[in-house]
Structures are given as C-alpha cells and as structure tokens.
Amino acid sequence: MWRRLGALLCGPAQSTRLCTSLPKHYSSRPTSGGRATIFALSSGQGKCGVAVIRTSGPASGTAVLGLTTLRALPQPRVATLRLLQDPGSSEPLDKGLILWFPGPHSFTGEDCAEFHVHGGPAVVSAVLGALGSIPGLRPAEAGEFTKRAFQNGKLSLTEVEGLGDLIHAETEAQRRQALRQLQGELGQLCQGWGETLTTALAHLEAYIDFSEDDNLEEGVLEWVDRTVQGLREALLAHLQDARRGQRLRSGAHVVIAGPPNAGRRPVAIVSPEPGTTRDVVESAVDIGGFPALLSDTAGLRDSPDLVEQEGVRRAQDRLAQADVVLALLDATDLASASSRHFLETVVTPGGPSTPSRRILLVLNKTDLLPEGMKPRRPALPPHLLLSCKTEAGLEAVLASLKRELATVCGDPTTGPPILTRARHRHHLQSCCEALGRYEQSKARDLALAAEELRAARRHLGHLTGQTRADDVLDVIFRDFCIGK
Template sequence: MPGTTIPASWMRLLRSSRVPRLCARRSNGAASLAPGSTIFALSSGQGRCAIAVIRTSGPASGLALRSLTAPREPPPARSACLRLLRHPRSREPLDRALVLWFPGPQSFTGEDCMELHVHGGPAVVSGVLQALGSVPGLRPAEAGEFTRRAFAHGKLSLTEVEGLADLIHAETEAQRRQALRQLDGELGQLCRGWAKTLTKALAHVEAYIDFGEDDSLEEGVLEQADRDVRALEVALSSHLQDARRGQRLRSGAHVVVTGPPNAGKSSLVNLLSRKPVSIVSPEPGTTRDVLETPVDLAGFPALLSDTAGLREGVGAVEQEGVRRARQRLEQADIILGVLDASDLGSPSSCSFLDTVVAPLAAQSNKSGGQRLLLLLNKSDLLPTNAGPAMDPALPPHQLLSCRTGAGLDSLLQALRTELAAVCGDPSTGPPLLTRARHHHHLQRCLDALGHFQLATDLALAAEALRQARRHLSHLIGGGGTEEILDLIFQDFCVGK
C-alpha cells in the first residue's frame, strides 16, 4: 500500500523467492510453462465445507502472502500460523486463516508456494480467490498445473504423476493401494534399474567398438553384456505377461451375471450393488437388455452387468436381449452363473448347465481365460438337511439366498479371490502396469532387445540398446511429446 513501510522481514521473504525461471520447453519433454508466472486455485473440494485449502505456486507467492496478511510478520517456513486475511486493495477483512509458507525448492512444485486454510463457506472462498486475483503477477491455475510444475521441476516422475492421478480418482481399497505404490515410485525405480542395466551393457559394447583391438579391456565384456540383456528380456517378458491386470484395476473388471430366467440374477445384482439397479419380478423375461453399474466388490472395482435370461425368446425384443446377453458373456472377465437351487431339474437349468456352465468350467481359471463362479440361488427354499451340494453331477458351486443374504460373505470372499487373479493384488508382488502407455514402451523396449540379439554388427547392436533405453526413459518421463503430457495431466482437477 502507498505510504506503508515494508518491514525488513518482508524484504527477506521477497528476496527468498528464488525459483529459477523455466525454459519454454525442458529438454526431457516437460510442459511448456510461462516463465515467472504465479498460479492460484482452490485445492480442496467445491461446495460448503468446514475448511477449504487455497494455494499458490510461483515467484509472486511471497508478494501474495504479504499482501493478504500485512502488517503481520511472515510465518516461518513450513509452520502453520493464524493470520487475519485482508483484501490487498480495500484492506477489508476476509477471514481468519491458517497460513503456511513453503519456499522453493523445498515445496511440492519446487517453486515458492503458499497455502491458506480458510473457512469453507462459498462467500469466504470466493472473496479470498478474488483477492488473490487482484495481486499483480497472479493468475488462476489450469487443471493439473500444480502437478505439471512439480514434474517440470523434477519433483515427480511421470509414473509418479500417474500414480497421483490414480490416487485422486481411487474408489476402492485395491485402487488406493496400487496408486500409493505407484506414487511412491516403485514402477519408476524398477524402470530406472532396468535403464541402468542397459546403460552398462551399452557402455561395454561401445567400449569394445572403440578399444576392441587393445589389450586394456577385460575379457568377456561382450559376453557379460549379452547375459545382462538376456536377463532383462526375461524380466520385461514377465511384466508384459500380466494379462493387463493393472489396467483392469484402474478401469474395473467386467463381471457378468447370467443364467436362465427367474433364477434371481437381478436380485443378485441389486444385492451386490446395494441399490435397486434392476427390476425384480416373478415374471420370466423381465430383464431384456444389459443393465450395467460400477460397484466395489470386496475392495476391487468392477462393472457389474445384469443380462437377459438365456432361453429361446418368445418375442423379438426378448430374443434381442438374449443375443446381447450372449455377446456380453464373451467380453466378461468373470461370469457369475446363477441357477434356481429349488428347480435344478427344469429344462432351462439343464440347458444352461450343458451349454454355458460346462464349456466355461472346462476352461475356467486358465491363464487369460474367463473365470466362472456358479451360484445356486434361493437356497432358503430347500428342505432342511437337503440340497444340491451332494449332487456329483454339478460342478463346484456356492449356495446363496438373495432374499435372506445367506452365503453372501462366502460369495464375496470367492469374488475377492477371482478379482485378485484378474486385476492383480496391489499389496503383493511387483508393481503393476496400469496404463496402455506402460505396456507400449515396455513392449518397444523388448522389441529393441530382440534386435540386439539378432544384430550382426556391433554398431547396430549398440543402436538397439539405445532404442531400448530411450523407451524406458519415455516411460518414466525422460522424454515424450507435448500431446502425451497433455493427455496425462488433463485427468487432474484444478488446484492439483
């Protein structure tokens, strides 16, 4: 403000805004960022809440902090202090807020950052955002811009950025665990280890090209490089043969409920989804189209599909529903076959066992094959101490009563086992490949290693290793096009 004496502590704070300017484009393909720009945004959720978090990033963050909290002393770095916020121009009080100051490069983005924890009323949030907009050099952030700056400053690798995006969008326990592992950098560390192996092998090959006729090289240099590359091929092949479990974990496994009419398929869908997705009626053929709903099944994401009862339809509409049901069965990852436990001898039940269950049971649980769970519903209608469990002609099955809920816990446990096989268990084993981009670069890396093995010239062998290493670099963010980066960062909300 004119005529206001700036305390020496504020001058030190301004001089501490020492974030280096970003180039128009980093050499590793990072985002193009306007040099010297400072961004601000609401980082917590929209709507009325107890606390809302507003943050800034950029060299003018210190100026914004001073403008809203003067004449009080600035807070110590990374310490929360209570401050009265005022509009920079009118000096009208806005709110009492917790203020945090993160001088770069020790911040999330690597730049000077400020956080304001204000009361979450819409009027308060709007007033503070308007006040920040009046500070010279500040502008509203775009979607994902905070994280993009963190990537540009080397605070996060590209796989860690993807893990952060997955964590924000995680809806199930398994998705949360997988996203945390990727955010912790497990996949990036694995790729960097592979890249180190390739660098060492490339150095040996190039050294042999340059000094192969000298006596200064150790014996077996090329043989060691070949052994390292072969071991890396095995490791890459193992990760690529995961049947795309990681991608299913992100998007959800496809679980299809099928069976003859009136077996209780719609009741099962409603029970698993915990809401009335499908109409339940004693009239056969009630469901005539495929009804889909995303659900959390035993901690795993799934797309649950209710389908028409499999029988020869009595009308054109039901026949089309049956056709769609059979088409959806071919696309399923897990099939829940439902039969009426009290009517297993009916023609429709026998036909379903012969034409659907028997072929699926023969190939179920094979690598890459569809997985089948056979459920005998309406177990509450069975006589006491009697049931189909002793029938040796039936394949492995589970008893269930959608009306009483008996057998539901056992079903959920079985589903958890099947979903862990389809999606991968994020709590154990190596990090999963959660995106098609990961598969693409690892496959191209493996292809390049194959060219190395077939190369008849050492110069071609060295170039194959360079290609392989380049694809690993692209995977963790050491290169890539602006379009790919835009697709990755567009998943983020404004303020992240």
Template sequence: MWRGLWTLPMRAARGLCRSCSNRGSGAAAPGSGATIFALSSGQGRCGVAVIRTSGPASGPALRSLTAAQDLPPARSARLRLLSDPRSGEPLDRALVLWFPGPQSFTGEDCAEFHVHGGPAVVSGVLQALGGVPGLRPAEAGEFTRRAFAHGKLSLTEVEGLADLIHAETEAQRRQALRQLDGELGRLCHDWAETLTTALAHVEAYIDFGEDDNLEEDVLERANSAVQGLQAALGAHLRDARRGQRLRSGAHVVIAGPPNAGKSSLVNLLSQKPVSIVSPEPGTTRDVLEIPVDLAGFPVLLSDTAGLRQGVGLVEQEGVRRARASCDFLDTVVARMGAQSSNGSSQRLLLVLNKMDLLSHEGPGPKPDLPPHLLLSCLTGEGLEGLLEALRKELAVVCGDPSTGPPLLTRARHQHHLQGCLDALGQYKEARDLALAAEALRVARRHLTHLTGGGGTEEILDVIFRDFCVGK
C-alpha cells in the first residue's frame, strides 16, 4: 500500500482527467429536432387508443387537427372534434391533452389524442398527423430515448421501464417497478458520492501534504471509505445472477424414474396439457420446455425422459438429454419418486407422487428419506404445499423483489460494478498517490456509465431496441 510513501505535493497529478460523464450525456436521440408521432396503445380493436406526439411541432399539430386557435390547458383533458387538416373530413370526437416541455415524459412539447380504438379511426388520425409539416413516424423506443437524452430518466430507469413493459409475473413487475423508481440509480449515485469524497481527500493530500492545516487522518478516511465500498460491491456482485434469473426466468427441471408422474406434474403446474400422459413407461423421450408463472416467478419448466437404462436408442438419447438438463440448470430440480439425492450441489426438492394410493392407515414402514413432499397429481392434494416450497426456493435463487437491496438484472450492470471493484483493487495496491487517484476516477466512471450512459451509440441502440413503437 502506498500510505506514507509520498509526502511531497504532486501537482503533476492535476493533469490526470477528473471529469466524469453527466447524466444522459452523449445520448441525444436520433433526429431529435423532428417531431415524432406514434400509436402508444396496443394494436387491434379496443375501446380507447392513445396516439402521442413529441417535439416542437406538437402544438401546431394539435391546433391543426382540432382547428383551434388556442391550445388546451396544460395536463387537462378536453373533448375536441378531430379533422383531417388537408381535406377537413371529420375523423373522430376525442379527448386531447397538451404537455408543454419540459414538464412532460420526454422533456419536449407533447400532445396526446385519446381516440376510439377502431382500426379505421386510428389509421385516419395517424395519416392526418403524417400530413402535418415537421412530423414523422417514431422509431421503436424513440420517446423513451428522448426522455433519457433530456435527463428525465437515468439509464437504469430506462431499463426498468423496459422490464416493466415486458413483465409477465408478479415478481418481475415488482423488481421492474423498483428499478423504474430509481432505487438502483440512487444506490449507484451514493456509491459515486463516496468515491468523489475519497478522491477529494487523496487529491488534497497530494496538493497539501506538507500543509499543517491538513487533517492527519485524511488518507485513512479515504481508505476506510474504499474498503466499505469494496464490501458492498462484492455483496451485490455475488447476487448478480439472481437478478438476471428474475428477469429472464429460472430453470426448473422435473426429473426422476419412468412413470413417476413427471409429465402429470408439468401439466398441473402449467395448467394446460403440454405433456403426453400415459401409463406406459418411457412416454417422454425428449426434453420438453415450457415457460410458466410459478408462484409469481418466471420459470422455464422442463419435462424430461425417465432416468433409466432405455430399451431403445431414442429413449436412451432422451435419458442422456434429461441428465444433461440436470447438469446445466441454474435453479431447482424436482425429482419425482426418487428416494435419495445424487449428491449434486444443485438445489433439490424431493417430491413423492401418487399419495392417493397410500392406505388410510398411513404409508407404513419405509426406509429413511431426506426431506420430501407428498403429492397426488391425480387429485391435486399436496399441490399448495409444493407451490409454497417452490416459491421459497425461487425466492432464494431469484431474489425477493419485495425486500432487500435492488438486484442487478442485466449483464451491463454486472460489468460496470465489476469494473468499479477492479479499479478499487488497483487503488489498494497502488504505490503512487497519482495512480491511486486515477484508480478512483476509473471506479467512479464505471458507476457513472451504469446510470448515465457515457458509452457508444451501439450500446444505447441495444438498450432501446427492445422497446415497442410508441414508447
């Protein structure tokens, strides 16, 4: 460690870059000077469809379609007759709203048209907007990209919004809403503030190390702050896979001997007949996968061939694939009818099916079994207990979005936090105060990039391409 090795002022270190990217810097939306428009609600017939605009020509477009001299009061709905500005043909009687910038979603002047949701009405209004000078159809994600470019959303909040739109389970919705509310961004901002303070202490020592007015423990405080931040980053990185599983889905494999009821359990959990059920052993000969909402968590559920020595080449291949699925899964294995685990380090939930065949006097003498659950796929008895057990297991491997610190849901988050942690390691090993200060700048830059971009246009394109047109 470099403590005490440098006591002379190091003003040459001032030449090292101290700048960091500001929120939303370098992320201007493509064609941001134009006014865009798009259908923001779903396609097809519906009661109400929402068409929105964003850009400097939003006000003239609203006046043009309503033939009104004055715009409606800001953020207040008004009923207006919409007409084609070129032909004067009435299009619909609709609610219109006016959102002057910067108090709008994108930070620009925006207008919304809440029209009846028939395809002809929507098409007519879109064609009318296309005829207004200065307007063009929006690209996918362009409204959100403009909101990011104008500092209305941080990059992590943008990702949370995308996850919220695509959320299919309760756990995904809760996690996405927490990220959209800015929890991850605020946490990274606090970490960046810690680094800024530590960097200020180091640079003060570089410049004024011989000044009697400088507090003696200034470097110790910087070291303590870095040490605490290293521990926090390490804890989040150890849990990184949990957030990614929650976003993309955990992998649950149902494995066990033939005719134990594996396919019946798949049908019971998915609430649809996705697997063929037959009294003949070896019915399933391949790995069948289906996405399901399991106890509020997203799950890729796999039905596999019965684990035995297959009587034919096809079944033998199915057994091989079943074993391979168990080797590469990242969450929970449910074994049907097995009496002991195979010693694997994977999380194992032992389920004994066909409890309806047990006598009323009880199961009778049996060998010692590891912790297990009883279930009847025929009657559904024991299903609630199994779902609760799965919920607890999935909360462990995916994280509970209702409690604890915000999760890292994307590989990009993990990359920048790992880069920050690596830079802090270089700070601890530096034997030169100038290099130590630069390591702190690199660490802070990673946190800034996580929430504020600062990357290439290609990275931003990847983030926004998953948005639909109109959002």
C-alpha cells in the first residue's frame, strides 16, 4: 500500500547508467604480441552533436596520421580541425577535431589521441571501422582505459573506484563523495597509515636485529608499541562510521510501513478493501540529493489469507533491514486496534526498532478531518501531518526525510574520507585484527609480532592497490563502461 505517497516521493524517473558498447562486428579479444593500442567511443551512444572517440597505446600516433593528411603529429593538447579519411581508400569520413596527448602526460600514461566527430551513428561507425583497419589497434574492453591508468601509476585503486562512482552517480551527495575519492583523499589517508606502519615495522626489525648492541636509542620498542596502538585506535575510529559511506554509494533503505489502508493507492490496486496490496514495490529515488531505495510494503495485520501473510512477512523483513522507516497512520483512525498495535510494536520504544534505524511518524488523510481539527489520540510521539490526496504537508515530510538521510548517509563534504565499499571495510578490519594480534604476539616472540605488522601492511596495500590481486581488479573494472 501507500502507493500515492510512494509516487509522490519518487518524482520523475531516475537517470540510467552511462554505458556504451561497440558495434557488433568488432571483436573484443586482445591481439597477440606486445601491448596493443585500444580504441573506443567514449561519449554516450545515440544521435548527438559531438561524439568522442579515443585511443591509447603505442600506435595512437599512427592512428592520427592514418586518418588525416597530416605529415607530422599535431601540437600536444591543442585541438586541430582536420578532414578524417579512410586510411585504405582515402574516402572522406567526417571533419572534426583531433587532440594528441603523448605519454606519459595523458590519462592512461600512454600515447593517446581523441577524435571529436559529429555524433551521427553512421559517422561514428565509419571512424571506428577505419581505426579497426589500422594494424596494432583493437577495440577496448570495458574499463580498459582506466585499468591502464592504474597499471601505469596515474590512479590509485581507490581513485579508480571513485572515478567509477562518479560516472554512475545519480544524486548530488553521491557526486560529491565520488569526487572526493577521485581526488585521492581516501588513498592519501591510507598511504599515511601505511607509512606509519612501515616506520614502526622498520624500528621493530632493527630492535630484533640490534637490541644487544649499543647503537639503538632507548625506548625503541616502547615507541613501536605506542605507534601501533595509536594506529589501531585511528583505524577503529574510522570503522565506526555506521556504514554511512556504503549507504551513500548504494542508497539508504527507506521503508514505508503501517496498518492497512493508511495510504491511498492510485498506482497499484485501488480498493477500499484492506489487504489488497500484498507485495513490496521498490524504487530508487533521489531525496534532497541523497540516494534512497524506497520500499512500499503491504499493510501490517494478522490475516487468514496465505498470500497476504506472505506480503506481511516480506514487509516485516524490509522493516528489519530499514535505515529509515516512514511509519504511516490514518489520521482519522488512530483509535483502531491496528493503529494502536502498530504504534506499540513499531513506532514507540520497546518495539523492534534498533539504534541504526530511524523512524519518521506521518499521519495521512488529514484532508478527511474537519477543518481546523487535529488528530485525536493522547501521547502521540512526534509526528508530521500529510494529505497524499492534496499533497498538503508533503514538503515538510520531504524535508524531515532529507534530514534523516543526511544523518544515516553523512555529509560527503565534511570530515575525513568515508569508506564506500565493503572491500575497504574488510581490509581495514583485517588490518586492525593484525595489529591486535601484534599486542598478543610481542610477549611470546617479537619475530611473530613483526609478521603481524607485515600482514597489517599488506591489507593496507590491498586497499590502495599497491599489493595487487587480479581477481579484485577484475571485479572493479568489469563495472566500468567501454570507452572509460
């Protein structure tokens, strides 16, 4: 139920992911031999004013000369207007801008070129076909440009993830957070931790090797202990962020719940009969710049109907997973048994609510109350008044919901960089555990304690990409678009 409120909150349709693909006749298999030069359409597909086709690799200069009448490569990073032609037949293809980016001063660190052509499908297809006919060039795979930038040290792994998040950002808060990560804030923080850990490990190994000599200053081991303890406290503090970054990246879970017929349902089955809504309808929405997954659930009540029982069970499952609950009650029916039961079990303290779940109580159908009359029920928790029919009170509900989302997602513009992926949390947690084992091992064997510090440093390296794991890289880059 609650379809009217769900429709009001959802607003216009959300934007789609910016992905492109090559024409079907191209093969994505790498060429044999040395490092191939890749090419792809990097702007969106479909008719547009300008399309950008880019290359990266040692044959990029050959591609520029092959598609133009130029005898020498153009001046770096200066747009040059030229007629593009087929390298085999010299047939004119289009007139467009060419930009030349010699490595290592390019996005990928390799020689790169860009062809800015008219965005008609026939023009794009012809230019891609011409590039494919040049020896040493092949179509790029998804995320391959960014992968080469990472492999050539132009981006850290956390910056790569920030770039991917920026491409797919659909709300203002997601854009701001992704931009901070792309600018390297999380990577720089982890790099600082890694340098501290490396220094502590170096001092510990020096103590192990030379503790019997007179060349070491006093208090070396105590300094290592203090450093490790301080680093562990810093990591634990960073982990205690209530997973705000992951909610900001993926969307906070907002559940609309209440007894039957507390809302109005023009989107689904329209009926005054309670229990006609039996499933959960979900939609990704942008609420005040924050991403939210809005779950519209079945009315909560006891019912002999097996199908409705399943709908209620699913609604209760969503409640258990919710970050924010939009608790909806009928303002004209607050004294009913179903409303009292909902207030006692879901809204008021002592119910199934948890500290991580925030509840916003909304009284709907205020348009059915006599003019000037307020809902009658003593000791109601703080609440908002709303009419889904007239939309009176909707702005106040949205403003309150935005404040709740800002609390569970955090402010992406302030404070230290936040963890946006489960991968980040896993490696920081594993690093903390290794530092904890250092405390336990140092009393038995300093060599074992040093090994725990090495393990902690490896986990930080995995987080930033300094220690590579190919399976992790495959997961990260497969979500990128072709051409990026």
